[in-house]
Amino acid sequence: MSQPVLGPLGFLAACLAWLRPYRTQCVLAGLTLLPAVAFCTLQPLLLRALVDDAVIPRDARRATRLVAALAVLLALDAVMELASHYLSARVGARVSNDLRARMLEHFQRLSLSFYDRAQLGSLLTRFTSDLDAIERVLTRDLRAATVNALTIVVGLGVLFVVEWRLALLTLVFLPGIYLGPRLFSRRADMASYERQEEGARLAASVQENLSAQVVIKAFALQPLALGRLRDHLGRVASRSDRVGLLAGLQAATISATGSSLLVVTIGTGTFMAIRGELSVGSLVAFFELIWWMVSAVQRLSDVVLPFQQAAGGAQRITELLAERPDVVDAPDAVAVPAFARELRFEDVRFSYDGERPNIAGVTLAIPAGHSVALVGPSGCGKSTLLALMLRFRDPDEGRVTIDGVDLRTVAQASLLAQMGSVFQDTSCSTRRSARTSVWAARRPVTARWRPPPATPRSTSSSCRCRRATTPRSASGARDCPAASASGSRWRGRCCATRGSCCSTRPPPPSTPRRRRPSTPRSSAWAGIARWCP
Known part of the structure; x- marks a missing residue:
């Protein structure tokens, strides 16, 4: 780990930066939290007025107005609760998508050396468990933590209105909420x-x-593979136990602070009421208010673990975004001119680990228009040469040139625009043929990919099989191009009638596809990669 641990406070600072583009929605979400805080903190004052000014004097009109005020406050809280949940979910989902987009863009900029040392599963967890933990906090736990924190702060101010001595006593316990964890x-x-x-x-x-x-399966390695997985599971369980223990200790200190505050303040308020220093309404309001405040403290302890998990995920995402590519364009990089003469390797040396050279002293010239095959055993440097040619990597010594221009002085995009590569691993387009993959690569990135039009099998328009649904009734569908090659029943769409049709007649032979004339671009250098040994 190259950076200090964020922790919950560092995670909140990171959240402020992520939420900055959505400041308007965040302000609206914050405003929707005010009725919930008001219900918890102003309700005790209404109860005090209800007891002291309505119940004891037996004033029914005042009691009606106070009860109506409580009902309005409760209804407003319910409506704003719905709006708060909606805005929190909306903003949290967009922040998570922004982080996903940033990581995807960053992945495209990183060099192949990063993927040599990174594990695919570890990278994927940043998109799944790490971002899920962050999104959970942004959509649910951050809102709850904000409401509870505001309830404690505003409740303390209301305590000074009810009885300032009890408010000072509460201040003695509040630092324990922070110092304990x-x-x-x-x-x-x-x-x-x-x-x-x-x-x-x-x-x-x-x-x-x-x-x-x-x-x-071929080498019967199931016991060994399962043993390694069980070792990983054991380490995950051990780490989870430690996280649960430490999070429990933090939550316990917060809960203990809240419970101590509740016992001490209720006892003190009771004796003050017995001595006549506190009215009955003020005592009821104090009990209600201190109960809400202690409940808020208890709920704060419930978000400790989610915040720690989100902080760990944010730390890992921050470390990923801090990675820098090894192969970058020079500040004065220029567009590579059109290929004309030759591709040349001049005394090239390269090492993956910086110690043992994978290729050394390679000098090679490939004139334009020639076809060259790199043949050799696994590990001899075929893939390395192709990676250097495409500038996926830069040589440690020597240089790679095209028409005398060092590839390290040109823009990578302009170089790859003139390269044509066919890779063994086509996971990016597993459902495409080689033809459609090349078609997509040679179009602008804004063009939408469409499969090339199929060559029509027949020009006949005399299909008479709109209602043919069985081999016998399909006797009139002999000219339908949707006929089955196997001679069995086949349902399809008739080119002439646009209706369902069947046929037992084999289809006519397909029209041979014309070879497309070569273009200057088709003579660009080609490499075969993930590259065959």
Whole structure:
């Protein structure tokens, strides 16, 4: 870990930066929280007025007005509760999508060396569990924490209105809400981060296991693979136990502070009422208010663990976004001119780990228009040469040139625009053929991909099979191009009538596809990658 642990407070600071583009919606969401805070803090004052000014004097009219005020406050709280949940979910989802988009864009900028050392499962957990924890806090727990914190602060101010001596007594206990969890915060934050990291390693191990099932089954490696997975599960369980213990200690200190505050203040208020220093209405209002405040303290303890998990996820996402690509365009990079003469490697040396060279002293020239095959055993450097040619990597020594221009001095986008590559691994377009993949690559990125039009099988328009649904009734569909090649029943769409049709006649032979004339761009250099050994 190259950066300090964020912790819940650092996570809140990060949230403020993420929420800045949605400041208007955040302000509206904050305003919808005020009725909930008012209901918890102003209700005790209404109760005091109800007891002292309506019940004891037996004033029915005043009692009606106060009860109506309580009903209005309750109805307003219910309406604003709905709006608050909606705005919180809306903003939280958009912030999560912004983070996903930032990570996706960052992935496109990172060099291949990053993916050499990163684990796919670990990267995927940043999109799943880490972002889920952040979104959960933004849509639910942050709202609850804000309401509870405001209830405590505003309630303390109302306590000064009810009885200032009890308010001062409450102030003695409030620092425990912060200082108690602070004792365990450093260890709890580190434990939460380690738990997230161990979960990412488990996901990476599962992903590796699933992708290597052919090897595992061929060599009967199931016991070994299961043993490794069980080891990961054990470490995840151990980290989870530690996180739960430390989070429980933090929550317990908050709960203990709230319980102590409740007992001491209720006892003090009771004796003050017995001595006549506090009216009955003020005592009822004080009991109600202190109950709401202590309940808010207790609910704050419930969000400690979600905040720690979200802080761990935010730490891992921050570390990912702090990664920088190894291959970048120079400040004065220019567009590469059109290829004309040759591709050349000049005494090139490259090493993946910086110690053992993977290729050394390679000098090679490929004239334009020539076809060259790189053949050799696994690990001899074929993939490395192709990566250097496409500038996925930069050589440690020597240079790679096209028509005498060093590839490190040109813009990568202009270089790749003149390169045509066919890779063995086509996971980006698994449902495309080679033809449609090349078609998509040679169009602007804004063009929508459409499959190339199929060559018509027949020009006949004499289909008479609109109602043919059986092999016998399809005897009149002999000219339908939707006929089955196997001679069995086949339902399709007739090109002439646009109706359902069947046929038992084999289709006519397909028209041979014309070879498209070559263009200057089709003579660009081509590499075969993820590249075959």
